[in-house]
Amino acid sequence: MSLKHAIMVLLETEAGSGYDLLKRFKQRLGFFWQASHQQIYQQLKVMHQAGLIDYSVDNQQGKPDRKIYVMTEAGHKELISWLNQACKPQKINDSLLVKLYGGHLLDTAVLLEEIQAHREQHNKALSIMLEIEQQYQTLSDLERSKLALPFLTLRRGILGEKAWLAWADEVEIFLMTQN
Amino acid sequence: MSLKHAIMVLLETEAGSGYDLLKRFKQRLGFFWQASHQQIYQQLKVMHQAGLIDYSVDNQQGKPDRKIYVMTEAGHKELISWLNQACKPQKINDSLLVKLYGGHLLDTAVLLEEIQAHREQHNKALSIMLEIEQQYQTLSDLERSKLALPFLTLRRGILGEKAWLAWADEVEIFLMTQN
DNA sequence: CGTTAATATGCAATTTTTTGCATATTTTAT
DNA sequence: ATAAAATATGCAAAAAATTGCATATTAACG
Numbered sequence: 001m002s003l004k005h006a007i008m009v010l011l012e013t014e015a016g017s018g019y020d021l022l023k024r025f026k027q028r029l030g031f032f033w034q035a036s037h038q039q040i041y042q043q044l045k046v047m048h049q050a051g052l053i054d055y056s057v058d059n060q061q062g063k064p065d066r067k068i069y070v071m072t073e074a075g076h077k078e079l080i081s082w083l084n085q086a087c088k089p090q091k092i093n094d095s096l097l098v099k100l101y102g103g104h105l106l107d108t109a110v111l112l113e114e115i116q117a118h119r120e121q122h123n124k125a126l127s128i129m130l131e132i133e134q135q136y137q138t139l140s141d142l143e144r145s146k147l148a149l150p151f152l153t154l155r156r157g158i159l160g161e162k163a164w165l166a167w168a169d170e171v172e173i174f175l176m177t178q179n
Numbered sequence: 180m181s182l183k184h185a186i187m188v189l190l191e192t193e194a195g196s197g198y199d200l201l202k203r204f205k206q207r208l209g210f211f212w213q214a215s216h217q218q219i220y221q222q223l224k225v226m227h228q229a230g231l232i233d234y235s236v237d238n239q240q241g242k243p244d245r246k247i248y249v250m251t252e253a254g255h256k257e258l259i260s261w262l263n264q265a266c267k268p269q270k271i272n273d274s275l276l277v278k279l280y281g282g283h284l285l286d287t288a289v290l291l292e293e294i295q296a297h298r299e300q301h302n303k304a305l306s307i308m309l310e311i312e313q314q315y316q317t318l319s320d321l322e323r324s325k326l327a328l329p330f331l332t333l334r335r336g337i338l339g340e341k342a343w344l345a346w347a348d349e350v351e352i353f354l355m356t357q358n
Numbered sequence: 359c360g361t362t363a364a365t366a367t368g369c370a371a372t373t374t375t376t377t378g379c380a381t382a383t384t385t386t387a388t
Numbered sequence: 389a390t391a392a393a394a395t396a397t398g399c400a401a402a403a404a405a406t407t408g409c410a411t412a413t414t415a416a417c418g
Binding site for chain 1: 181182184185188191207208210211212213258259262263265266267268269270271272273274275276277278279280281282283284285289293296300327328329331332334335338339341342343345346349350353
């Protein structure tokens with residue numbers, strides 16, 4: 001289980017509340033790690049119980065209390081240890097491909113619609129990533145070198161999405177010449 | 180949840196035991212749907228309770244009994260209905276990218292080793308897929324048209340793996356010019 | 359001014375997945 | 389011949405993720 005470790009990677013550089021972490025997940029790891037707010041709040045609770053993180057309560061007037069989490073020494077050690085272990089192979093479960101595999105049970109038009117809907121999502125994701133890439137290129141050498149590793153994860157997203165879209169072209173060509 | 184539906188896609192064309200299904204998963208859906216034998220046996224049990232599938236016992240001498248599962252009418256309907264619904268977006272959790280994102284906490288050499296180990300896996304996967312693609316090309320028109328949709332899922336695998344490897348080149352170049 | 363949407367936090371029940379165990383046969387290697 | 393590995397089936401406990409609910413504030417819209 002590495003939601004724990006993803007949270008720690010985000011907390012390591014900066015303390016924050018559950019909601020802060022949710023936002024960081026969406027903004028920074030969104031393309032390769034998805035976590036719901038329930039998952040995050042729950043995980044923070046058990047990580048605190050396990051002594052990996054600590055929190056201080058930010059008592060805001062009127063508003064509900066915010067727990068600002070920080071890494072503990074034990075958490076840091078655990079993170080470093082995880083980073084040094086080989087990670088288990090990524091589990092892939094892609095229902096679109098299951099559907100395509102069983103597509104003979106289905107109307108070609110329905111299949112085509114589904115692919116096109118997915119294409120929109122992938123197109124959108126790609127254009128966001130390309131924009132971030134552009135912004136990165138305008139940074140100073142120093143800034144760029146600080147962000148070099150996150151930038152490489154972005155590159156993965158970009159190459160992955162381009163490959164997906166190239167595949168979708170093949171699928172659409174096939175499905176449209178099928179009637 | 181679509182393990183259920185993946186099983187049904189496999190059972191729809193041919194009845195089989197839990198182990199048969201495990202093998203089909205590995206051989207046919209392995210690149211985009213991963214399921215353990217425990218998951219499959221368990222799922223078959225609940226699907227039977229739900230009336231989606233039925234089984235006959237193949238009483239083998241000495242060997243443990245085999246339950247040969249077949250789709251029921253209700254199962255078929257459920258499958259068709261699922262196929263016609265838009266599938267929820269694929270959940271991605273890629274710990275390698277989390278690790279790379281937090282790679283500043285880590286020795287470059289360790290990171291490089293990890294990437295290279297993954298590269299081997301991806302290389303292997305790609306070469307298996309390319310071989311299957313070659314075999315497909317030698318089939319008759321009729322056979323090819325029957326397998327057209329599974330072939331498209333294979334194409335997804337091939338394009339995806341090529342993109343992964345191209346990305347790994349970028350990462351390795353960066354990491355090796357880093358010392 | 360009131361409604362709706364977005365921000366922000368969290369609990370509890372259910373579902374799903376993972377891990378660890380248990381068992382028995384057949385095939386392969388030494 | 390014997391040991392080890394692969395084949396084949398399954399249960400049960402634990403861990404993790406999902407779903408549904410609950411609440412309260414702030415911002416935006418008409």
